Amino acid sequence: MAISAAQTDGHHAPDLTSSEQDALKDLWRVYDGSYEEIGEESERALAADPEFGPLIQSMPREQMQAQSQRSRDLLSRAIVGGDWEPYLSDLREQGAGYAQMGISFTSWYRAVGVIRHLLMDRLTAAYPEPERLVAVVAAMDKWFDNSMGIIGDTYLNTKEQTILRQQEAIRELSTPVLTLMDGLLLLPVVGVIDSHRARQMTDQLLQAIHKHRAKVVVIDITGVAAMDTMVANHLVQAVDAARLLGASTIVSGLSADVAQTVVRIGVDLSRLNTVGDLQGGVSDAMRLVGFQVQRVGQHNDPDGPEARIS
Amino acid sequence: MSIPILKLGDRLIASIQSTLTDEDLTRLKDDLANQVGDLRSRGVIVDVTAADVVDSFTIRTLLDIAQVSKLRGADTVIVGLRPEVAFAMVQLGLRLDGVDTGLDLEEGLAILDARSHGVANGR
Numbered sequence: 522m523a524i525s526a527a528q529t530d531g532h533h534a535p536d537l538t539s540s541e542q543d544a545l546k547d548l549w550r551v552y553d554g555s556y557e558e559i560g561e562e563s564e565r566a567l568a569a570d571p572e573f574g575p576l577i578q579s580m581p582r583e584q585m586q587a588q589s590q591r592s593r594d595l596l597s598r599a600i601v602g603g604d605w606e607p608y609l610s611d612l613r614e615q616g617a618g619y620a621q622m623g624i625s626f627t628s629w630y631r632a633v634g635v636i637r638h639l640l641m642d643r644l645t646a647a648y649p650e651p652e653r654l655v656a657v658v659a660a661m662d663k664w665f666d667n668s669m670g671i672i673g674d675t676y677l678n679t680k681e682q683t684i685l686r687q688q689e690a691i692r693e694l695s696t697p698v699l700t701l702m703d704g705l706l707l708l709p710v711v712g713v714i715d716s717h718r719a720r721q722m723t724d725q726l727l728q729a730i731h732k733h734r735a736k737v738v739v740i741d742i743t744g745v746a747a748m749d750t751m752v753a754n755h756l757v758q759a760v761d762a763a764r765l766l767g768a769s770t771i772v773s774g775l776s777a778d779v780a781q782t783v784v785r786i787g788v789d790l791s792r793l794n795t796v797g798d799l800q801g802g803v804s805d806a807m808r809l810v811g812f813q814v815q816r817v818g819q820h821n822d823p824d825g826p827e828a829r830i831s
Numbered sequence: 832m833s834i835p836i837l838k839l840g841d842r843l844i845a846s847i848q849s850t851l852t853d854e855d856l857t858r859l860k861d862d863l864a865n866q867v868g869d870l871r872s873r874g875v876i877v878d879v880t881a882a883d884v885v886d887s888f889t890i891r892t893l894l895d896i897a898q899v900s901k902l903r904g905a906d907t908v909i910v911g912l913r914p915e916v917a918f919a920m921v922q923l924g925l926r927l928d929g930v931d932t933g934l935d936l937e938e939g940l941a942i943l944d945a946r947s948h949g950v951a952n953g954r
Contacts, residue, residue: 723921727914734934758921765917767910767933767942 534605535667544660549600551647552640559639560589566635572628612668616675626676696722698729704736705810711744719755723762730768737806738763741799743774753788760793769809773802834859836866842943846878856892863896867903874943875900878936880911890925897930906946910939
């Protein structure tokens with residue numbers, strides 16, 4: 522959010538000299554004179570557009586007219602009155618809106634191209650003398666370029682924010698701490714562990730230990746694709762921190778590949794309590810917490826009844 | 832500020848209630864070393880719940896307390912390390928090797944109970 526605020530605030534009105542301002546006013550006289558006409562013609566031209574067509578058709582007539590009137594007022598205020606800010610903020614809203622609707626930037630260029638073309642025809646007719654026409658077209662280009670830049674910026678910002686939100690969501694989702702039973706937590710780790718994620722993982726684990734008063738934690742790394750010294754270091758840190766809160770940790774799910782890698786790169790995991798698979802990890806952990814799982818109806822326990830109470 | 836040491840049966844409980852200076856910590860270590868012998872205690876619990884900062888000197892003192900108490904016949908449990916403190920400790924590479932740690936006072940007592948039980952059973 523902070524990013525977008527900083528960047529949109531940097532937007533300014535097109536930088537126009539006074540002669541360019543006059544040229545833009547000349548343009549506006551022509552545009553304003555046939556505003557409805559241009560609106561209707563561009564609508565017809567865009568009706569077949571794969572992205573804008575459905576949008577135009579789905580919008581109620583009155584809403585479209587109100588929006589068109591609004592843009593007209595804002596433009597008039599900007600070009601004639603020199604008060605650009607309301608128009609610019611409307612552009613920012615539009616850019617964000619298009620990003621949210623999923624309309625591509627290319628098709629937005631297509632729409633502006635249609636209007637530019639229609640406007641061009643009328644300008645050529647209105648200003649037959651070449652010098653005047655060139656000045657007016659130059660002013661139009663400046664205005665359009667500025668507008669497109671602003672829409673593009675907000676468009677990108679909106680998309681970036683979506684990405685940031687999704688990254689945050691992925692991070693949150695990727696480090697769940699699950700309660701298996703009283704005093705026994707499971708932390709399945711899937712994917713790549715970088716420093717940021719390791720930090721978050723350890724933090725969530727510690728909070729969970731504190732909250733659930735856990736005695737034993739199983740960290741399952743079956744889903745960790747690659748093991749290196751850094752990942753191993755993060756694991757050791759998580760285990761050390763958990764121990765400071767009085768919880769012992771079992772690391773489960775060391776695949777053959779991971780175990781080989783650990784040995785090859787010479788990481789010392791001897792301080793960790795490691796088990797091959799999650800099943801082994803959980804059954805070890807349950808023994809530590811003091812539970813024993815037994816098949817229902819299995820009366821003849823070879824270890825005798827005492828073994829069940831640990 | 833001196834830290835009060837409470838006697839509960841054959842245990843001693845010292846609760847650190849604020850951030851301590853190095854002198855305070857050293858005094859606590861000396862007091863505990865004396866009292867473990869005087870009161871013939873079998874267990875010591877140091878509660879650090881209120882400590883916001885646990886630095887290397889604190890850790891060394893806690894380790895010293897555990898070793899001294901062990902020599903005088905008492906097991907030590909450190910309890911009440913908060914998640915954020917524990918996290919900061921491991922990031923700084925500070926460890927409490929060889930000392931039992933527990934979530935809170937209740938856990939600490941349970942750990943000492945389990946220990947003395949083990950001794951009583953000859954384990």
